[in-house]
Amino acid sequence: MTMLDEAPRVAEVADVTAERFAAEIAGHHRPVVMRGVAADWPGVAAAAGGPRSMATYLRRFTGGRPLGMFVAPPEARGRFFYGDDARSFNFRSAQVTLPVMLDGLLAAADDPDPVAMYAGSAATAEAYPGWQRENVLPLPTPGAKPRLWLGNASRASTHYDMSDNVAVVVSGRRRFVLFPPEAAPDLYVGPIENTIAGQPTSMVDVERPDPARFPRFAAAARTMQVAHLQPGDAIFIPSLWWHDVAASGPFNVLVNYWWGQGRGGSPFAALMHAVLAIRDLPEGQRAAMRSWFDHLVFAPDATHAADHLPPAARGALGPPGPARDRSIRQYLQRMLAALD
Numbered sequence: 001m002t003m004l005d006e007a008p009r010v011a012e013v014a015d016v017t018a019e020r021f022a023a024e025i026a027g028h029h030r031p032v033v034m035r036g037v038a039a040d041w042p043g044v045a046a047a048a049g050g051p052r053s054m055a056t057y058l059r060r061f062t063g064g065r066p067l068g069m070f071v072a073p074p075e076a077r078g079r080f081f082y083g084d085d086a087r088s089f090n091f092r093s094a095q096v097t098l099p100v101m102l103d104g105l106l107a108a109a110d111d112p113d114p115v116a117m118y119a120g121s122a123a124t125a126e127a128y129p130g131w132q133r134e135n136v137l138p139l140p141t142p143g144a145k146p147r148l149w150l151g152n153a154s155r156a157s158t159h160y161d162m163s164d165n166v167a168v169v170v171s172g173r174r175r176f177v178l179f180p181p182e183a184a185p186d187l188y189v190g191p192i193e194n195t196i197a198g199q200p201t202s203m204v205d206v207e208r209p210d211p212a213r214f215p216r217f218a219a220a221a222r223t224m225q226v227a228h229l230q231p232g233d234a235i236f237i238p239s240l241w242w243h244d245v246a247a248s249g250p251f252n253v254l255v256n257y258w259w260g261q262g263r264g265g266s267p268f269a270a271l272m273h274a275v276l277a278i279r280d281l282p283e284g285q286r287a288a289m290r291s292w293f294d295h296l297v298f299a300p301d302a303t304h305a306a307d308h309l310p311p312a313a314r315g316a317l318g319p320p321g322p323a324r325d326r327s328i329r330q331y332l333q334r335m336l337a338a339l340d
Helices: 018-025 042-047 051-061 098-108 181-186 217-221 267-277 283-298 322-339
Strands: 012-014 032-035 067-072 092-096 116-123 147-151 154-159 164-179 225-229 234-237 242-259
Touching: 012 018, 018 032, 042 051, 042 164, 042 242, 051 098, 051 164, 051 242, 067 098, 092 098, 098 116, 098 147, 098 242, 116 154, 181 217, 181 242, 225 234
Parallel strands: 012 032
Antiparallel strands: 032 234, 067 092, 067 116, 116 147, 147 242, 154 242, 164 225, 164 234, 164 242
């Protein structure tokens, strides 16, 4: 048995209603598999007929924007990743229409050693017009735009998303390997500013970890959870949870929903600014700034840090809302302008 076979399974629930999802799953910051949430989708019914049936169903939504297709050679074994220099990538990209993508997948369906293909993160309203009307997620995901991922056997290397995520398997099978946010130091994160698909990626191959190169991964592996999803199943992945996603079979479709991103922009951008402004300070100054972060950001009562001031004087430290956000943005603009 492999390490993945022996890992604990993600908690599962069945018969999830919108009310139960809101009360017991969303906001609790732990992954949950939800069996059969989309079992009655027309897309799932089409998938039961095999790749050609699924392709025929998808052709109904032709006419949207071109898809961003990614192709990796057979020797990549389906894993979209960096080249040996950790700067280049092991795949190529192109813009294609949906019929071209579908024809390519069907042509490769019987190839024992095919190239890996996928077109991901395409908003259904723009790329697959009409999909959302027929395949409705019965769960509350405020403001989320359904995004469709289409491909053959492939893997998205271990990464995280800033938003909460519900991912629904429509066709094929998906294996999810998840790690909590605190595992980040033991996942050997790759380049921050040169990423595969937006977010930083772990350099460790969870299927073939190299203990000599990545010895601390053993600690991350002790926190690992695994989930196997079939068509109609969904998984809730909380924000900042690391996940490696493997699709098996010749024709895979997944739809995901991201929501809950804070209105203040990316927290990771703030972290990168902290690296620039704080990490290289003398230890005494770093300790002092840690106190500031605890006081204004992480303390349970951080939102009340300026309660001793008259309301009109609280400005950037006032209660959440448009006035506070405007004060912070104006302050940041002045500070950043001073760096130029």
